[in-house]
Amino acid sequence: MTTFLYGANVAANGIRQHYLRYGGADGSRAKRPAIVLIPGITSPAITWGFVGEVLGRTHDTYVLDVRGRGLSSASPTLDYSLDAQAADVAAFVAALGLREFSLVGHSMGARIAARAALHAPRGLASVALIDPPVSGPGRRDYPGKLPWYVDSMALARSGTDAEGMRAFCPTWTEAERQLRAEWLHTCDERAVLASYEGFHTDDFHADAARLAVPSLLMTAQNGDVVRDEDVAELQRATPAMLHVRVPNAGHMIPWDNAAGFYAAFSDFLGAPLAY
Template sequence: MSSTFLYGANIAANGIRQHYLRYGGTSGERGARAAVIVIPGITSPAVTWGFVGEVFGASFDTYVIDVRGRGLSEASPALDYSLDAQADDVVALAAALGLERFALVGHSMGARIAARAALRSPRGLDSVVLVDPPVSGPGRRDYPGKLPWYVDSMALARKGTDAEGMRAFCPTWTDEELRLRAEWLHTCDERAVLASYEGFHTDDFHADAAQLNVPSLLITAERGDVVRDEDVAELQQATPAMQHVRVPDAGHMIPWDNAAGFYAAFGTFLGAPLEQQSLTAAAL
């Protein structure tokens, strides 16, 4: 297929500069569907989710965002990196873009942001997809990812490293994926990452998920121990309408491990299926 990438841009929303990458646009059938805002995880700038944006863009007007303190969005020592601030960013971004209808698709930290943003009942929110959200929180087991993994890899990236330097942290990733991470990881503000990681253990994701009042889909990884079967059962008991799909042969970074399974897990939940296709040489 041809690339669905349109452009990258910055917008002033919620008092900060927010950067996003846009895919697809509103031509054809996409214009009749809700737009999609993709919210990446704790150390994932938007560009590292570009390959996902390409697929979403074939069916939806898609915006992959840089969460504050990551990528090209605003970062500073004085910036609030709390979950509430991140959720308010998403709501303000959708309003500033003038999106009449939209869905939130959040991965890991992004899923927690999506759930908290949904509690604001923003105008136009159609649905929420929570992809392998950390279910840690007050009185619960710790998040399985350990803080030194993030801190050490970011420190290496700030010094300057290459794909081989990243391989020790992400041994199953392809050379292309490792090069991209080595190039962009330095844009993740350590203060933002530390605040979000602390929030994994102090913010109550289960309470947020239980209050969802729009259609919701939970997508989890077969491996990685982030969301166990008993966690799924608890979430669905609190929100009986929540759908769930477990993606086989995948760890926490689901689209990296099993892209086809990741896209298939959405089914027609967003209004149209996602189909993974190879980009033509001219589009690369």
């Protein structure tokens, strides 16, 4: 049975923020922090719906469309900086009146979550950082190359299907590629370019070192986004940070090893995830 409740929009931080809600705040879920899931650079909320379905079994779950993606606000004049994205998250939880919540961010979303935590939003219980780009000033480049994003978005804008996405996502299922083909055109190229530049100019390590709530770092065994030495550096700066490396998975961890992804949380979010 599905845990999907509805999609909705809220006015927060001066923009329209679209989200999908799973699970609800009834029963045992009411005793646990809600989850606010922040996807990556070219991932509208709907593409993380299969994860929202699972999280919704145990937690009241909100999957965000980051500004410039999906059905949230986008425009030529919109600020697509990391600070603006982080302020969106703080305004979102305030607008919805979430009393206690955890931020779960993947890739770009992990960097947003770490920066948002510095705003000390009321009710923040914990932060989970899933395979965050550790690039930044004076560090190695992010291994994902910009043409992969630009070319796939251009193809999606012109109209394509699951087969057209195969060249970009060869290991994904047909259903996953079809969903990406349907929704990738909603990613504003200006937003993606700004976020990609931010991967190399914003200091994620400095943000992660200032986390004042329990934190979990989840990394992929494959893909070279977070190396062992990166994990060691992050844990030296934040000794209480937990770390789990998920085997047999690349950067898009739940696509490659769903069971390993959910198991990696253990009871960090207040209860084991019912996968």
